Amino acid sequence: MKVTNRRSCSRGQPALLANKQVDHDASSRTPVDELEAVSGFQIGIVLIGISITLPLMYSAGELAQGIGLSKAITATLVGALILSLMSIPAAIVGVKSRLSSYMIIEHTFGFVGAKFVNFWFGVFLLGWYAVTAELFGRTLFLAATELTTLGIPEWGYTVFSSALVTATTIYGFKAIDRLALVAVPFLLMALLAVVVISLRQTPFQDLLLIEGEGIDMPTAISAVVGAAIVGVVLTPDLTRYARNVRDCVTASFLGQGGGMSIAYIVGMIPVLVWNELEPMNYMFLIGYGAMALAVIVFATWTTNVINLYSTALAARASVPLGQYRSVVVVSGIVGTIAAVIGISENLIGFLVIMGLLVPPIAGVYLADFFIFKRTDFSPARLENRPAIRINATVVGLGTGIVSTWMYFSGMSLTSIGALDSLFMSLVAYVALQKITGKSEE
Secondary structure (H helix, E strand, C coil), X not given: CCCCCCCCCCCCCCCCCCCCHHHHHCCCCCCCCHXXXXXXHHHHHHHHHHHCCHHHHHHHHHHHHHHCHHHHHHHHHHHHHHHHHHHHHHHHHHHHHCCCHHHHHHHHHHHHHHHHHHHHHHHHHHHHHHHHHHHHHHHHHHHHHHHCCCCCCHHHHHXXXXXXXXXXXXXXXXXXXXXXXXXXXXXXXXXXXXXXXXXXXXXXXXXXXXXXCXXXXXXXXXXXXXXXXXXXXXXXXXXXXXXXXXXXXXXXXXXXXXXXXXXXXXXXXXXXXXXXXXXXXXXXXCCCXXXXXXXXXXXXXXXXXXXXXXXXXXXXXXXXXXXXXXXXXXXXXXXXXXHHHCHHHHHHHHHHHHHHHCHHHHHHHHHHHHCCCCCCCCXXXXXXXXXXXXXXXXXXXXXXXXXXXXXXXXXXXXXXXXXHHHHHHHHHHHHHHXXXXXXXX
């Protein structure tokens, strides 16, 4: 069964290197050869590229409008620091095991338990796919309104773009995966140019005086963390290529910290200057419309191909029914329906939920690795693992539900929901293991 995941947070990931090992990774359940290792700087650059997506641009704009630029930047930097610190231990598990996230999860939760966990990931990834599909369709609609006289409704562009992504996922993933490494840097350069032009219109110090309403600091930080938390849990997918622990630290701070900071801050400033949440609208205002459209289309197309690919892998890993292509088509249809309904209207809430439900998965496998020293990832050990490790599965899934209830009931240990759920899962898992006295081997 081919189940190796190649994804990251809210949102998928491009191939680490555009060479022959991309094809190998698509079906590998074995450790990466150390001869394929690369620098932490290179991994970090890929993680930065992953961060530049339409949903994050919208999320950044909503944060800036809802809490003000000064507080939004603070929330971003705090959230990025949390992501970096959470990413380091997960990255170390990756470099020590040389295995993909799916194999680590299977090692921790058991073959059956991993199916439940991957079902969660499938739901999150499908939701992220739907959000991106909706924003992709809206971007095409706005561009067509400016550049053509076509009378196609917005949902028509959403359906068309989603069909294009679905077809590409089935037939052209390898080519579009490589294209990501070219398209995303161009998007980053275009956004930086937009920021420079925007700051000429309104000085930065004036933007800092803008105050928002409707979002408090804990919610803002939780949204930033939630936007990339799936990628943090799945960090081993990339850091299994790292050379050593130092590379893991470099990749975590450069990629998770730097990438999120850049993505959010460059997404905030134009929204406040031009009073436009839609990227295409403010890019047309400064005369970047046609070029920006091309870059955004390619970058978003690539991102959502990877989102749908990862969704299909997670779906087949949790409920192995049907061939890969049929799962891609069904997932694409379900995601398109959610996009047409308007899932992005609750983008911040969706990110907060992700930031509450996903960290416990990392908490359990980190406790297993660092506290209980379950560091033997040999094929013989994996073949003899139990079908389900009950303590791990109960804590991993149950803590997320409890922490979500606590958050929406106004209760918190740290005031940051993602940290609450991570710490609670660590403590609960260690306590349950001690009480039961079971190794669950």
